[in-house]
Amino acid sequence: MAQVPGDSFDAERAWLILREACSTIHVSPSGGELIRLGENAVFWLSSRTVVARVGRGDARAAEAEREIKVARWLAGSPVPAVRPLEIAQPLRIGDHFVTLWESVAGEISYGTPAELASLLRQLHALEPPADIALPHADPFRRARCCLANATALADEDRLFLSALLDRLAARYARLEFPLRPGVVHGDANVCNVFRDHHGRPVLGDLDTVAVGPRELDLVPAAVYYDRLGWHSAGEYREFVEGYGFDVRHWPGYGLLADALEVEMVTWLAQNADQDDKAGRELAKRVKTLRTGASRAAWAPFLWHQHD
Template sequence: MISGDGTSRNGATDLTEESADAVFREACEAVSLDPAGAELLRLGSNAVYRLASSPVIVRIARDPEVLEEMRRTVGVAHWLESENFPATRVVPGVEQPAFIGGRVVTYWRSAQDEIAYGRLDELADLLKRLHRLEEPKALGLPHFDPFAEVRDSLGRLDGVREEDRTFLEERARQLDKEYHRLEFVLPFGMIHGDANIGNLLRGCDGQAVLIDLDGFALAPREWDLVLTALYYDRFGWHTSAEYESFVRHYGFDLVNWPGYPVLADVRELMMMLWLGQQVATSGKSAEEFARRVDTIRADGSRRDWQPF
C-alpha cells in the first residue's frame, strides 16, 4: 500500500519546484537580489538556484529543521576561507542562514556561469589536504553516526510500499551490526561527508573547489573515499584510469580494504533512503527507487542506476 500526501512529519509542505520558487523569490527580495532569469540547478536535499543578475547561488533546504546545522555550515565556509582552502564561499555582508517562508536559506558565491566539474585527481588532492587540517573546536563539528542518519531517513520515507520499507529496515539492522565490527585503518578526524565528483566544481579561475559543506563532521576518513570507490566499482560512473588517478593522488585504495564491501553497502543504503524520501512527489525518483530496491533484493548489478 502506498501512503503519503506530500506533507512531512513536522507538518511542512514538501519542497516542490512550485513551493521552492515562492521561497526563492522571497529570499531574493529579503537581500535585494533580482530573481529574474534565475535557473533552478537542482531540487533534492536543497533547491539550488543560480541567479542571472549576479554571481550568487541561493540554496533552500528541504528540511525546515536544519537552522543550527546551516549555521555550522556557514561557520565551516568562513573557516575554510581563512585557511585559503579551495571551497565555496558565502556571499559577504549577508546575515545567514536566514529562515524565510518556513525554510532555511543560505547565499553563496557562484563558482562560474556554467557548471564544469573537476577531476578525480583534484578531488583526491583536496581531500588529502583537508584531512591534514586540524579543525577548530569552535566549529563544534559532530561525530558522524551513519545509522542515526539511516534511522532518521527511514522515519521520513513517504509513499513507499510497506514491503520495501520492511526490507530496508531489516537491511539497516543487519548493516548496523556489520558496520560496528569494522576496523578502520585511516586516521579519525574531519571529513567533508559527501565527497564526490559532483561536489567539485571548477571556478572561473580554473581552480577546482569543494562545494556542499553541510556534511562536515568527525569520522573515519574512509567515509570521504567511499563514494568515489562506489561510483567506480559498482556503478561504473568512473573509468579505471580515473579511479587509479584518485588512488594515486590520495595514497589509499579503499576497494582493497577488507571493510569496503560493508561501508559501500551502508553508503548505498543511505543513497536509497535519500531517494525514497522523494517518491511521493517525483515520478522519476519513484521509478529509480523501485529499481534500486529490486536490485539490492536480487544482489544484482548496479550498472543501470541513474545519478541523482
C-alpha cells in the same frame, strides 16, 4: 509577505520560500533558475552570480548554521571551497532555512576523481576548528533522514531499508579503521567538486562536514568504480594515487559500500514521486538491493531542471 502553502517540499514550494527570503535582504529573485533538487533546493540568482540553497525544514537548522561557519573557516585554509555571501545567515523563513553563496561559475562543470582526491587530502590534513562543534560522522544519519522524507517508497520497501540500515549500523560499531580520524567532508563525490571560472576545482556542499574516519570519504569513488561503473579503472587509479590509499583493500569497505548504496536509494526516493524517470530508477535500485543483483544498471541521477 507571500504565503508558502502546504507541507511537501518541491521546486515550486522552494521557489516561494526563496522569494520570501530575498525580500528580507533586498536581493532580486528575478531570473532565478533551479539547479537541482535533493535534500536542498539549489538555485542560481542574479545572472548566475549567486547560488541559493533552500533547506527542507526545521530539522536542518543546525546544519545550515554550521555549514556557513565551516565555509568561513575553510576560506582561511588552503582548501578551495565555496564561499557564502557576507550577510547574516542562514535566513529563516517559517520552518525553512536559506543560505546564499558566491557562484563559482556561470555553468556547472564537475571535477574529476583525481581532483576530488587532491581536495580530500587537503581537507583531511586540517585540524578540526576549535570554535565549531563539528558532529561525529555518521554514515547512516543521512539515509535515515532521507528515508523519513521518502514519500515515493512503498511501506514494505521503507521497512526493508530501515531494517537494512539497522543491521549495517550494528556491524559498523565493531569496525576498526586504519587511517587517523579527522575532518571529513561526508558526501565526497565528484558532483560536489565544481570548476570555477578559471577551471580550478572547488569543494562544495559543506553541510555534511564532520569529524570521523577518513575512510568514509574514500568509499564513494570506490563504489562508483567498483560497483556502479560510473568511474573508469583509470579514473579510480588516479584517485587512489592522488590520495594514497585504496579503501577497497580494507575489510570494512563492503559494509560502508552497502551503507552508501542505501543512502543513494533513499536520497532518490525523496522526490521520485515528482518525476517518472526517477520513479523507474528508484524501483530498479530497490529491486537490486532486495535481490542482491548487480548495481551496474544503476543510472547516475541528478535533480537538474528538466526542460
